Amino acid sequence: MAPGLLWLTVLMIVPCLLIFVLIFFERGTYGGIDWSVATLGNFTRAFDPLYLSILLDSARIALTATIIALLIDYPAAYAIMKAPERWQTSLLFLAILPFWTNYLIRTYAWIVLLNPVGVINNVLTYVGAISQPLPLLYNEFAVILGLVYNYTPFVILAIYSALQRLDPSYAEASRDLGATAVTTFFKITLPLTAAGVSAGAVFVFVLSIGNFITPDLLGGGKMQMIGNLIYDQFLTARDWPFGATLSGLLIALMMIALLMQAVASGRARGDHHA
Amino acid sequence: MKFKHIPAFIAGSAFALMASISAAQAEKLVIATWDGYTPKDMVEKFKAATGIDLELTMHATNEEIMGKVTASGGEGYDIIFVSSPFAEALKKLDMLAPIDHAKIPNFANLYPEASQLKHDPGNTYSVPYTWGTTGLCYRSDLVKAEPTSWNDLLKPSDELKGKITMLATDRWLMAAAFLADGLSVNTADQANLDKVRDQLVATKKDLLAYDDTTFYSKLVSGEATLVHAWDGWCNYGTAENAKIKYMIPKEGSDLWVDTLVIPKAAKNLDAAHKFIDFIFNAENGKWVVENIMYKVPNKAAMDSVDKAMLTSYPNIAIPPADLLKYEQLRDLGDGMKAFSKTVSEIMAAK
Amino acid sequence: MPRLLKAHLGVTFAFLYIPIAVLIVLSFNRAGMPTAWSGFSVEWYGKLASNPKILASAWNSVIVATISATIATVLGTLLALGVERARPSPARDALLFAPMIVPDIVLAIALLSFFTLLKFTLGLHSIILAHVVFNIAFVCAVVRARLKGFDWSLTEVSRDLGAGHFVTFRKITLPLILPSVIAAALLAFTLSIDEFIIAYFTAGAGQASTTLPMQIYSMIRFGVTPEINAMASIVMAISFALVLLAQRLNHGRIPGA
Numbered sequence: 001m002a003p004g005l006l007w008l009t010v011l012m013i014v015p016c017l018l019i020f021v022l023i024f025f026e027r028g029t030y031g032g033i034d035w036s037v038a039t040l041g042n043f044t045r046a047f048d049p050l051y052l053s054i055l056l057d058s059a060r061i062a063l064t065a066t067i068i069a070l071l072i073d074y075p076a077a078y079a080i081m082k083a084p085e086r087w088q089t090s091l092l093f094l095a096i097l098p099f100w101t102n103y104l105i106r107t108y109a110w111i112v113l114l115n116p117v118g119v120i121n122n123v124l125t126y127v128g129a130i131s132q133p134l135p136l137l138y139n140e141f142a143v144i145l146g147l148v149y150n151y152t153p154f155v156i157l158a159i160y161s162a163l164q165r166l167d168p169s170y171a172e173a174s175r176d177l178g179a180t181a182v183t184t185f186f187k188i189t190l191p192l193t194a195a196g197v198s199a200g201a202v203f204v205f206v207l208s209i210g211n212f213i214t215p216d217l218l219g220g221g222k223m224q225m226i227g228n229l230i231y232d233q234f235l236t237a238r239d240w241p242f243g244a245t246l247s248g249l250l251i252a253l254m255m256i257a258l259l260m261q262a263v264a265s266g267r268a269r270g271d272h273h274a
Numbered sequence: 275m276k277f278k279h280i281p282a283f284i285a286g287s288a289f290a291l292m293a294s295i296s297a298a299q300a301e302k303l304v305i306a307t308w309d310g311y312t313p314k315d316m317v318e319k320f321k322a323a324t325g326i327d328l329e330l331t332m333h334a335t336n337e338e339i340m341g342k343v344t345a346s347g348g349e350g351y352d353i354i355f356v357s358s359p360f361a362e363a364l365k366k367l368d369m370l371a372p373i374d375h376a377k378i379p380n381f382a383n384l385y386p387e388a389s390q391l392k393h394d395p396g397n398t399y400s401v402p403y404t405w406g407t408t409g410l411c412y413r414s415d416l417v418k419a420e421p422t423s424w425n426d427l428l429k430p431s432d433e434l435k436g437k438i439t440m441l442a443t444d445r446w447l448m449a450a451a452f453l454a455d456g457l458s459v460n461t462a463d464q465a466n467l468d469k470v471r472d473q474l475v476a477t478k479k480d481l482l483a484y485d486d487t488t489f490y491s492k493l494v495s496g497e498a499t500l501v502h503a504w505d506g507w508c509n510y511g512t513a514e515n516a517k518i519k520y521m522i523p524k525e526g527s528d529l530w531v532d533t534l535v536i537p538k539a540a541k542n543l544d545a546a547h548k549f550i551d552f553i554f555n556a557e558n559g560k561w562v563v564e565n566i567m568y569k570v571p572n573k574a575a576m577d578s579v580d581k582a583m584l585t586s587y588p589n590i591a592i593p594p595a596d597l598l599k600y601e602q603l604r605d606l607g608d609g610m611k612a613f614s615k616t617v618s619e620i621m622a623a624k
Numbered sequence: 625m626p627r628l629l630k631a632h633l634g635v636t637f638a639f640l641y642i643p644i645a646v647l648i649v650l651s652f653n654r655a656g657m658p659t660a661w662s663g664f665s666v667e668w669y670g671k672l673a674s675n676p677k678i679l680a681s682a683w684n685s686v687i688v689a690t691i692s693a694t695i696a697t698v699l700g701t702l703l704a705l706g707v708e709r710a711r712p713s714p715a716r717d718a719l720l721f722a723p724m725i726v727p728d729i730v731l732a733i734a735l736l737s738f739f740t741l742l743k744f745t746l747g748l749h750s751i752i753l754a755h756v757v758f759n760i761a762f763v764c765a766v767v768r769a770r771l772k773g774f775d776w777s778l779t780e781v782s783r784d785l786g787a788g789h790f791v792t793f794r795k796i797t798l799p800l801i802l803p804s805v806i807a808a809a810l811l812a813f814t815l816s817i818d819e820f821i822i823a824y825f826t827a828g829a830g831q832a833s834t835t836l837p838m839q840i841y842s843m844i845r846f847g848v849t850p851e852i853n854a855m856a857s858i859v860m861a862i863s864f865a866l867v868l869l870a871q872r873l874n875h876g877r878i879p880g881a
Binding site: 001002003004005007008009011012013014015016018019022072073075076078079080082083091093094095097098100101102103104105106108109110111112113119149152153156202203206207209210211212213217227230231234240243244247250251254258 | 760860
Binding site for chain 1: 337338340341344363366367436442443444478481482483484485495496497605607608610611614615617618619621622
């Protein structure tokens with residue numbers, strides 16, 4: 001056990017703590033870190049409305065992607081669960097398979113599909129549905145689509161696992177007592193699978209909010225999310241301490257999301273026993 | 275061997291293996307450059323001329339290589355290709371070796387203007403590789419009126435909306451708006467920053483994208499009709515479609531200079547100087563003009579270029595004396611904080 | 625309702641696979657522009673095979689993924705065995721969970737700052753060190769899932785019969801968990817070979833530490849060419865084959881599930 005824990009401590013915990021140390025120093029005049037003066041300046045800077053708004057905007061985009069992913073993936077997972085037993089494994093496998101190919105390539109595929117002279121606009125123009133190409137790429141729509149697409153397989157998996165663990169007798173009992181299928185779904189199935197839903201949701205949210213590639217490639221440089229801002233601070237502005245401060249802020253925000261998930265799943269488990 | 279030592283043993287051997295991987299690749303002149311920026315057969319020719327092996331490593335942007343170099347202290351590189359403001363920052367970080375002109379006889383090939391560059395008069399720590407202007411590149415068959423001013427880009431007419439791009443690199447992005455307002459491209463004065471911020475935020479709504487790598491192909495495909503461009507890259511578009519033209523707005527341009535620098539940590543200073551001398555021979559300079567379609571500060575090379583190139587790509591014919599009229603981008607030092615905050619404001623704007 | 629559900633599932637699968645299918649189809653497109661069909665051709669695959677930079681970066685990725693997956697599999701498996709037998713510790717569980725959810729960019733810059741501070745020379749080895757971090761967590765999770773139903777009395781019996789720790793591990797524990805260990809190793813390999821941001825920040829100077837995703841990123845940044853489509857198709861084919869293999873070994877379960 002020790003070598004593994006040591007590895008994580010030295011190469012994850014210590015570097016992350018270093019981030020929190022860097023917060024208290026300033027950028028040198030020409031970049032890098034000026035170790036000579038400790039300061040709280042980065043804190044006040046990070047709480048500038050500008051940077052907070054970028055953080056909140058990232059949270060909003062991540063949340064939108066999360067909700068859309070759940071709306072698509074819950075019914076999809078449910079459909080897989082309702083499929084004949086012998087098909088389920090294959091369907092689930094098919095749903096998860098895209099997750100295992102390169103993220104950059106999956107994102108790039110959407111550039112090919114969405115760009116003004118891309119596949120979708122070409123097809124729509126060809127069938128005469130549009131005369132001017134639709135602005136599908138390089139905007140928030142493309143970024144959210146990219147996030148939903150990339151994380152959909154995982155969300156289906158998380159929800160399917162929760163559905164599978166569900167005892168079918170609850171739903172049967174509900175139906176026997178005269179509840180409609182819709183009522184049964186909303187009163188029994190959905191609450192009892194809340195833990196799986198929240199696991200999937202947190203996953204999408206956390207990976208989306210810190211995402212760098214999707215806004216970079218599908219946002220056409222016009223979308224600034226917190227991940228891009230951190231990247232820019234490190235490489236473009238060469239202001240490592242401020243980049244570290246923003247990372248610290250992001251870590252804090254994620255902790256909150258995780259805490260909320262823990263509370264939510266704790267409550268879901270509590271309901272189950274009640 | 276006891277069971278509990280196995281992981282330590284495996285980790286140990288893995289480390290030894292990793293160390294050998296890294297060590298095996300150290301005995302070369304390592305050149306950090308942009309992809310496709312040097313002659314294709316340069317490695318072979320340099321080897322034939324000097325017996326020295328070259329290893330080329332590619333960076334996509336100045337920012338990327340700056341990140342690597344500041345992280346490593348310059349270690350691992352012998353020559354770095356960077357744009358002049360970045361060369362200036364590296365110099366101020368005390369990471370560059372002085373250029374020894376005695377070891378570079380081919381300096382004689384350069385225009386006198388090449389040693390009058392404001393960021394480094396006399397080429398003490400950097401040598402210019404290519405230079406040029408930043409302006410507008412457009413599809414003359416698709417725009418209703420030929421552009422004349424930076425404002426044609428910043429305040430696009432309705433037909434251009436959604437079909438323009440601006441450079442993504444922050445310094446050049448801001449420079450377009452500074453120039454439009456008759457300001458210095460190196461100002462970090464808050465009032466000036468606020469002024470151009472408002473303009474660039476307004477322009478952002480009409481942009482297709484910020485793009486500094488594929489804008490010319492967006493012109494070729496027709497995705498864009500007017501783009502903010504470096505002259506040489508506009509020529510790539512012109513090469514595929516002669517209707518693609520370049521112009522310098524009436525308010526002027528900046529003078530960009532891509533330079534070669536030698537980090538202090540370079541392993542082989544002599545070989546690095548030999549490389550610079552090699553790059554400055556007329557033949558290599560000519561290759562750059564004919565293949566990359568950039569201007570070079572190398573008179574011998576420019577004189578040997580096929581005159582037809584100058585008619586097909588008029589911006590190659592801009593004389594050095596004219597280039598020097600434009601202001602170069604300089605490192606902003608402490609002004610960078612205010613500058614980068616302004617850029618973040620633009621990027622965050624809807 | 626069920627018909628509607630079925631239709632929804634169909635649409636979801638279309639959403640998942642159309643982009644992939646389009647890339648594969650376009651990789652056989654003759655024209656230089658990848659967005660309009662102009663005849664069947666395999667020339668982009670040929671171009672790919674003769675591009676030394678792509679081949680070198682692919683090889684680098686294989687080295688990084690093989691070594692980091694090997695180290696992570698050994699350390700992660702031992703970790704899983706230890707954790708499952710030790711008293712539950714929320715702090716330790718958090719430590720094991722963290723690498724899976726810390727944003728890549730945060731871990732990347734943390735490691736870059738750390739390595740820079742130590743004046744540690746960057747190269748392929750620093751990417752490997754970094755990749756082991758998240759791989760340990762994933763391997764540990766996969767193996768732990770398998771150990772959940774593990775009957776520890778078997779190892780006790782073995783030890784009662786006089787077998788040492790190592791013999792017990794080799795003869796009893798390992799054979800029982802082997803499929804999940806192999807699945808975890810394949811998972812780690814796949815994660816490492818696909819990882820971009822951490823590699824981008826922790827890579828050293830030069831082509832010598834450029835990995836395939838870094839190469840793909842710069843190709844995408846520098847424009848849409850059919851070469852990327854061809855490469856995407858190959859990369860997808862290989863990852864799909866690996867996952868299929870992992871799934872077979874893990875008794876029909878998808879690793880990580």
